[in-house]
Amino acid sequence: MESVLGRYRNLIILVGVLFLQVLGLATQVREDKRGGSDAQSTRLIRIWVVGAITPFERGLVWIQDGTSNLWHNYFYLRGVRAENRQLKEQIEQMRLEQVRLSEDAAQARRLQTLLAFKEEFIAKTVAAQVIGSSGSDLSRTVYIDKGENAGIKRDMAVMTADGIVGKVLVVYPSVSQVLLINDQSSGVGVILEKTRLQGVLKGTSTGEVVLERVMSDEQVPLGENVLTSGGDQIFPKGLPVGTVEKVGNGKDLFLNIKVKPAANLSKLEEVLVLIEKQERQQTAEDSGRMRAADILAQRLPSVPDKPPEDAKAAAAATTGTPKSAAGTGGSKPTTTASTASPTTKNLPGAHNAPVAGQPGKPADLTSSSPTSASANRAADSKPAVSRTKPADAPLKVAKPSSAPSGSSPSQAPPATSPEQSAPAQTPSSPPQSDSQPPAGEASPQ
Amino acid sequence: MPITYTSNEQVEVYRFSIPVTIGIPLLALFAQAFIPLRFPRFAVYFDLPLLVTIFFSMARRNPVAGLFTGAVIGLAQDMLGHNPIGIYGIAKTVVGYGASSLGVKLDVENAGARFLVTLGFYLVHSAVYFTVARGLVNMTQTWSWLHGMLAGLANAALGVLLYFLLDKFKQRT
Numbered sequence: 143m144e145s146v147l148g149r150y151r152n153l154i155i156l157v158g159v160l161f162l163q164v165l166g167l168a169t170q171v172r173e174d175k176r177g178g179s180d181a182q183s184t185r186l187i188r189i190w191v192v193g194a195i196t197p198f199e200r201g202l203v204w205i206q207d208g209t210s211n212l213w214h215n216y217f218y219l220r221g222v223r224a225e226n227r228q229l230k231e232q233i234e235q236m237r238l239e240q241v242r243l244s245e246d247a248a249q250a251r252r253l254q255t256l257l258a259f260k261e262e263f264i265a266k267t268v269a270a271q272v273i274g275s276s277g278s279d280l281s282r283t284v285y286i287d288k289g290e291n292a293g294i295k296r297d298m299a300v301m302t303a304d305g306i307v308g309k310v311l312v313v314y315p316s317v318s319q320v321l322l323i324n325d326q327s328s329g330v331g332v333i334l335e336k337t338r339l340q341g342v343l344k345g346t347s348t349g350e351v352v353l354e355r356v357m358s359d360e361q362v363p364l365g366e367n368v369l370t371s372g373g374d375q376i377f378p379k380g381l382p383v384g385t386v387e388k389v390g391n392g393k394d395l396f397l398n399i400k401v402k403p404a405a406n407l408s409k410l411e412e413v414l415v416l417i418e419k420q421e422r423q424q425t426a427e428d429s430g431r432m433r434a435a436d437i438l439a440q441r442l443p444s445v446p447d448k449p450p451e452d453a454k455a456a457a458a459a460t461t462g463t464p465k466s467a468a469g470t471g472g473s474k475p476t477t478t479a480s481t482a483s484p485t486t487k488n489l490p491g492a493h494n495a496p497v498a499g500q501p502g503k504p505a506d507l508t509s510s511s512p513t514s515a516s517a518n519r520a521a522d523s524k525p526a527v528s529r530t531k532p533a534d535a536p537l538k539v540a541k542p543s544s545a546p547s548g549s550s551p552s553q554a555p556p557a558t559s560p561e562q563s564a565p566a567q568t569p570s571s572p573p574q575s576d577s578q579p580p581a582g583e584a585s586p587q
Numbered sequence: 588m589p590i591t592y593t594s595n596e597q598v599e600v601y602r603f604s605i606p607v608t609i610g611i612p613l614l615a616l617f618a619q620a621f622i623p624l625r626f627p628r629f630a631v632y633f634d635l636p637l638l639v640t641i642f643f644s645m646a647r648r649n650p651v652a653g654l655f656t657g658a659v660i661g662l663a664q665d666m667l668g669h670n671p672i673g674i675y676g677i678a679k680t681v682v683g684y685g686a687s688s689l690g691v692k693l694d695v696e697n698a699g700a701r702f703l704v705t706l707g708f709y710l711v712h713s714a715v716y717f718t719v720a721r722g723l724v725n726m727t728q729t730w731s732w733l734h735g736m737l738a739g740l741a742n743a744a745l746g747v748l749l750y751f752l753l754d755k756f757k758q759r760t
Contacts, residue, residue, distance in 0.1 A: 151651075152650040152651055152654075152684070152688075155650075155651050155654065156650070156654050156680070156681075156684045159654055159655070159658055159680055160677055160680055160681070163658065163662075163673040163676045163677045163680065164673070164677065164723065166672065166673050167671050167672070167673035167674065167677070167719070167723055167724065168723070170671040170672065170673070171671055171723065171724055171725075187666060187672070188666045188672075190666075191616075191663050191666035191667065192666065192667070194613060195613070195616055195617050195620060195667065198617045198621075199617065199620065199621050202621060272624060273621075273624075274620040274621055274624065274667075275620050275621075275623045275624055275630065276620065276630075276667045276668035276669065277616070277619035277620040277623060277630055277636075277664065277667055277668075278619075278630055278664070278667075278668050278675075279630050279631045280668070280670065280716075280720070280726075280728075281667075281668030281669050281670050283668060283669050284624075285620075311669055312669070319669060321669060325669075326726070326727055327669070346727075347726075347727050347728055347729055348729070408627035409624075409627065410624070
């Protein structure tokens with residue numbers, strides 16, 4: 143027996159060592175399947191190795207950056223003047239672009255206010271430097287020089303100015319491990335910019351990035367931008383991910399879509415870690431002084447205003463209306479009726495204009511229509527005021543006033559002027575819309 | 588001293604100082620993690636920890652020392668990634684054991700032998716890794732002979748150069 147053990151000693155030790163490793167591996171896999179993480183169970187041993195390797199990497203990156211900065215900031219200044227001029231021109235162009243975009247963004251915010259959307263915003267980021275990688279093409283991760291001490295936590299989004307990079311996988315005191323989006327175990331909820339198709343972005347074993355779960359009967363154009371959809375609860379909605387590079391038939395009924403990442407994942411240097419997201423609903427203050435309905439109404443073709451004589455006559459007819467009438471009950475917004483601006487009231491065909499994707503919901507329907515429920519109610523209660531309001535008067539956002547947002551107009555304070563009890567000028571407003579307040583109105587300050 | 592099959596000469600069994608025993612594998616791990624940041628294809632084709640494992644195992648010519656060398660380096664390499672710990676560990680344990688066993692039997696001091704041994708062990712390493720990753724951990728892996736051969740040749744070429752550098756640290760027993 144002893145001779146057998148002695149003869150096969152090396153082999154027995156080999157088998158023993160292999161067995162122990164397989165056992166350890168099996169334990170980790172089992173924990174993973176139970177929902178645990180190998181990173182948690184073997185954290186200490188990983189800390190030792192990462193702690194031994196990363197200081198060297200950090201030091202080397204520091205030396206490299208220092209040398210590079212010295213060269214670029216002090217020695218290599220050729221062409222700076224020309225570049226400066228070029229950048230100034232670029233700034234001018236971008237300013238013009240910014241004006242246009244800010245107008246669009248403001249309109250989008252107003253629309254979101256009306257629809258009571260909640261959206262996640264990037265509230266705070268931390269800049270970090272990539273100091274190392276896993277060193278294996280089978281584990282596409284990188285290490286960054288910020289960790290728990292900088293407020294970084296697991297599952298935080300990591301991005302560059304070009305697009306998303308990945309998410310924080312493991313956090314150590316002073317470094318963190320980031321799982322890149324081209325790793326085969328990663329998954330990001332994405333949406334195509336124009337076609338609005340949603341899917342899951344995954345990495346492959348060869349380091350490519352593919353979009354899964356898009357049905358094969360869909361048309362996906364090459365070069366289409368891929369954005370985050372926000373469905374994974376890690377990346378806020380709308381961040382650039384990449385572009386569609388190749389479309390082919392995949393397994394089952396799905397397309398095989400290859401995506402070219404927007405960020406250069408193979409040459410990452412500086413990244414941003416999203417350490418704080420803010421979920422908030424657009425408020426009326428954010429959306430400015432005008433309602434989206436007004437903006438839209440102004441842009442729609444309209445019948446020209448009445449001649450000045452008619453307007454003067456109408457104004458004379460309403461002078462008897464006490465200005466404080468609308469303020470009854472402590473509500474400030476007489477100007478709620480401003481929604482029935484001259485342009486708006488000249489859109490008779492728009493009364494029943496449905497909102498796309500919201501059929502059967504009159505409240506929502508009316509909230510985004512120029513003749514919304516609030517406008518109708520306002521017209522019911524104070525038509526004279528609304529009609530005499532000049533077009534260029536400052537418009538205010540409709541507020542729920544003293545009546546609760548869920549209250550019906552019948553519970554609203556009684557009208558004080560005879561005109562206010564007049565029949566509605568827009569009888570097309572359905573009764574159920576009155577009992578269901580519009581979402582846009584239900585955003586108190 | 589063991590006698591080789593190839594030359595019938597007694598071959599030397601080497602040992603290494605503690606700083607070299609610890610420092611060279613750490614340096615290899617560090618380089619493997621750092622170089623891909625500047626040269627992204629490096630990690631696809633080269634495996635410095637594997638080359639160091641083969642070198643130490645062949646020089647020591649002790650299967651037990653070789654397998655432990657491979658296990659420690661492989662486990663450390665596992666810890667830098669995010670996959671379960673032990674996949675590289677198992678693969679490099681097998682390589683360490685095989686390289687040291689081969690070192691006992693064959694004269695692996697010349698460049699040609701080193702080139703072939705490194706090429707062979709790279710393929711063995713890839714095969715074991717592939718088997719463990721797919722069979723035990725259920726990772727999605729694709730085997731490519733072309734990639735395997737190209738990477739094996741690249742590692743063998745680098746290995747020959749590296750071994751000559753590392754020979755300077757050898758100490759005779």
